[in-house]
Each structure stands twice: as structure tokens, then as C-alpha cells.
Amino acid sequence: MERNASLQMQQPRGVGWRFVGSLGAGLLRLCGSCGSIAHLWLQTLRQSVEPPYRLRLIVKQMELVGVNSLPVVLVTTTFTGMVLALQSYIAFRRFNAETLVASVVALSITRELGPVITGLMVAGRAGSAMAAEIGTMKVTEQIDALISLATNPVKYLVVPRFLASAVVLPLLTIIADLVGIVGGYIVAVYIFNSNPNVYVRNTTYMLETADVYTGLAKSVVFGMMVSIVGCAEGFHAEEGASGVGRAATRAVVFASLGILISDYFLTALFY
Amino acid sequence: MAMIEFHEVHKSFDDLAVLRGVTLEVERGDSLVVIGTSGCGKSVLIKHIIGLLRPDRGRVVVAGQVVHELSERSLNELRRKLGMLFQNAALFDSMTVGQNVGFFLREQTRLKPRVIAYRVAEKLSLVGLPGTEHLYPAQLSGGMRKRVGLARALAVEPEILLYDEPTTGLDPIRAAAINQLIVAMREQLAVTSIAITHDMQSAYTIADRIAMLYEGAIIFQGTPDEVRRTEQPVVRQFIEGSAVGPIAVD
Numbered sequence: 001m002e003r004n005a006s007l008q009m010q011q012p013r014g015v016g017w018r019f020v021g022s023l024g025a026g027l028l029r030l031c032g033s034c035g036s037i038a039h040l041w042l043q044t045l046r047q048s049v050e051p052p053y054r055l056r057l058i059v060k061q062m063e064l065v066g067v068n069s070l071p072v073v074l075v076t077t078t079f080t081g082m083v084l085a086l087q088s089y090i091a092f093r094r095f096n097a098e099t100l101v102a103s104v105v106a107l108s109i110t111r112e113l114g115p116v117i118t119g120l121m122v123a124g125r126a127g128s129a130m131a132a133e134i135g136t137m138k139v140t141e142q143i144d145a146l147i148s149l150a151t152n153p154v155k156y157l158v159v160p161r162f163l164a165s166a167v168v169l170p171l172l173t174i175i176a177d178l179v180g181i182v183g184g185y186i187v188a189v190y191i192f193n194s195n196p197n198v199y200v201r202n203t204t205y206m207l208e209t210a211d212v213y214t215g216l217a218k219s220v221v222f223g224m225m226v227s228i229v230g231c232a233e234g235f236h237a238e239e240g241a242s243g244v245g246r247a248a249t250r251a252v253v254f255a256s257l258g259i260l261i262s263d264y265f266l267t268a269l270f271y
Numbered sequence: 272m273a274m275i276e277f278h279e280v281h282k283s284f285d286d287l288a289v290l291r292g293v294t295l296e297v298e299r300g301d302s303l304v305v306i307g308t309s310g311c312g313k314s315v316l317i318k319h320i321i322g323l324l325r326p327d328r329g330r331v332v333v334a335g336q337v338v339h340e341l342s343e344r345s346l347n348e349l350r351r352k353l354g355m356l357f358q359n360a361a362l363f364d365s366m367t368v369g370q371n372v373g374f375f376l377r378e379q380t381r382l383k384p385r386v387i388a389y390r391v392a393e394k395l396s397l398v399g400l401p402g403t404e405h406l407y408p409a410q411l412s413g414g415m416r417k418r419v420g421l422a423r424a425l426a427v428e429p430e431i432l433l434y435d436e437p438t439t440g441l442d443p444i445r446a447a448a449i450n451q452l453i454v455a456m457r458e459q460l461a462v463t464s465i466a467i468t469h470d471m472q473s474a475y476t477i478a479d480r481i482a483m484l485y486e487g488a489i490i491f492q493g494t495p496d497e498v499r500r501t502e503q504p505v506v507r508q509f510i511e512g513s514a515v516g517p518i519a520v521d
Binding site: 137140141142144145146147148149150151152156 | 318321322323343347348350351353354355357358359361362363364374375378379423424427
């Protein structure tokens, strides 16, 4: 009785204490997740350079990541380019600066929106699928089976997804840049009756190769991040269907946060 | 020298002590069955042999090598001597039966595809499933999945076979077929084996020796006949399947 009473005394009471407790637990979980993601990233980099190089698996993953994500990337970036032209046209008209719309669209898409939106869409489409697939493999002991067959799961499962994503994301970003700029062109030329030749000239006039390259460099980082976060969450999936579902959700949330936060630092680094 | 040795092995998960000083030996060519209640740590025990888990204290020695002291490369060399049948077979569901059985040969050897196909067919025939290479795991019954899992373990040509609950989830007829297969493997291939189960029928059929794991330690070892005759109260309650006795029911 006395022991129970002293235990009860130690339990924090009240909404405030519970809030602090859950905040602390959440922070600890976040630190744990960041640590395991960083550890997996390093392991993957090390395994990537060691033979054997499973080209067949890499190509298969490129197909899964690229083909699955392409439709949603096309739709989102087209509309992003369109809304960007719409917003900037309305704003710039106040200053009679409509000719700047083409440059704003081209620079915003290639530097920022192309890689970021592509990264977010791939996180939602392919990152969650990676977490769900690897999570299912974990809870059904398929990863233990891989290890028992003398196969390193990081080498076999993570490396192909990592390399495929790092290659496919820039390719998707090039397509996203193109369709985003075309989206802006459609709005400017067909809705606001801008001169198509002037629009194209203004697009190419302000756009430098470095703008495209830095966007593509960002997309390589985002590709690596999406795949590592997806795989790490899969490896840490808890038992059962709900555990796998939670891993897939966490993969999307963490990868999206990672993309948006790292985007700031990458931009600061590049410019 | 014993093929597999556990020396005072301790293993805990958070605050839960699962193994509390397990000491056990399996001689070459021997077939040991470890029995115990659900959740008593049988799977944890077997996963130490293949290096899926590291002991907190104590040593697991397989073929003269201390498992947790090996480098990854040496551990993978050791795993080439081990085959494991997982509880639910753990087949790779994105691959066909043939790709599952040939996985090790394809990934870890330089054998030609023609030779691998021959070996796969041979192992599938051995487990009574010839011509099923093209099927996917989702198209198989529970018993068939276990047999494919066994064929995949046999493809390694192991010296040691580990069976995790080989008959769990199967009807008595299919369980008997799996038991027969395990006995046949022992007789034909002369492998050393450890099976963990709570199915006494299976234990009596496949074991040379039976050990009981209870509260994290081996509390009894003996031949199937000695187990049948023992008066040890915990073992007695377990083999009789009685709800009354020293083993507390949750």
C-alpha cells in the first residue's frame, strides 16, 4: 500500500504535466527517428560503393518510382505553373509589369517549385510505398529471411531504392520544370493574351543554366531523403497492419518535413 | 565438440528478461526439439543461432565459432551452413516459388541460371512440390508455403536446419506431412537440427532429444520417452495440456 502510494505521488498530475510529458516523449521519438535515418543513410552510402551492383533491381526501382509518380507530378506542376502565372499576372498588372510574369514563373519553377513539388509528390507516392513494402517484409519476417540467406537487407533493399530515387528525381524535376513553364505559358498567352514570342523570350532571357542545375541538385538530395526516410520507417514498423500503416504515414510526414526544411538550407548554400 | 552450444545466454527486451541463463548443447547430426509455452522465448533462442539477435550476456557457439563475435563477412559465411524455416515461411511475396527457392543461389553464388533452375527443381521435388516454380506465395496453402520455405532453406545445402514452429497453423494431416518431411531430411541429409514447437505430437515425431524452456531457462532435457515418463510438474502439465499446475495461464 505504502509503495503504491509513493508510486502515485511520482506520477505527474494535471493537464500541464501530461502535456510536458507527451511533448518530451515526442521529442525523444523524433530524435530517435532522426538518428536512425542518419545511421541508415551512412550505411547505404557505404553499401552503395561496394559490389555487387544489382543493376536489375535499380532499374526496377527507377521504373516504380518514376512511372508511378509521373502522372501526379505532371498534374501538380502544370497547375502550379498555371496558378503562379495567374497570381503574378494579377499582381504585376498593378505596376504595368506583366512582362515579368514569364521570368517569375521560369525562375520560381526551376529554382524552387519544380524540385520541391516533385519531391513532395514522390514522398507521397513512392516514399510511402517503400515504407509499406519494407514494413510488411519486416513484420512477416521476410527481412530476417533475407539475413538468414546471407544477404544484407540494406544492400538488397535500400541501396537500389536510394540510387533509383537519386537518379529519377532529377529526371522527374526536368519534366516538372518543363510542364510548369508550359502551364504558365498557357495562362499568360491564352487567358491574358500575352504575346507568345515575348513570353518565350522573357522566359529564356532571365533563366540561367545555374537556376536549373541548382534545382536539379536539390532534387538529388530530396530523392535520397525520400528513399532513406521511407526505408527507415519500414525497418522500424511495428507489428500488424496498423504498424505498417503508421510507418507509411510517418514516412510521408518526415520526408515532407525534411524536404521543406532542407530546401531552405540548400537554397542558402547555393545562392 | 557440439555443433551448437548455448552458454549461460541472457537476453532482455526493455525490462522483460526473456532468456535468463540458457545452457544447451546439440551434437552433430542430432535433432533437438525445444518446447515451451507461447511467448516463452523459443523464437528468441533460435534467432541467436543465426545471428539475428545478440545475447546480452553469455555465448552462442555454432560450429566452433562464437556467433556474436564474428564480423559481418564471417557471419554470412556461417549462415551458408544454416538453413531456417520461419514460422509463417516468410517467403518473399514479390517473387515466384522458383525465385524464392533459388534466391540464395542467385544472389550469393556464381552458378549459371541453368544450374540454379536444376537445383531449384531438385529441392522442390524433395519437399513434394515439383513443377510449382511459376506460382506466387499468395497462390499457396499454409502447408505448401512451409514446404517451399523448407526448400528455400535446403537450397543453401545447410549443415544445420532450424525450424521455427514448423507445424503451427496447419491441420493435423498437413502437420503430419511436415513432420515426415523433417524426419526425412534428417535421415537423407544427416543435418543437425533444432526445432521449436508447442506441438507435442510434432516434438515426439521429429526429436532425438527434447528440451523444455520455461521462465527463461532450460528446465528439462531428455529423449521423447524420458519426456513421456517424467514427473517434473511443469513438463507434465505442458505435455498433458492441463490448465491446472505450476504454469500460470494468463
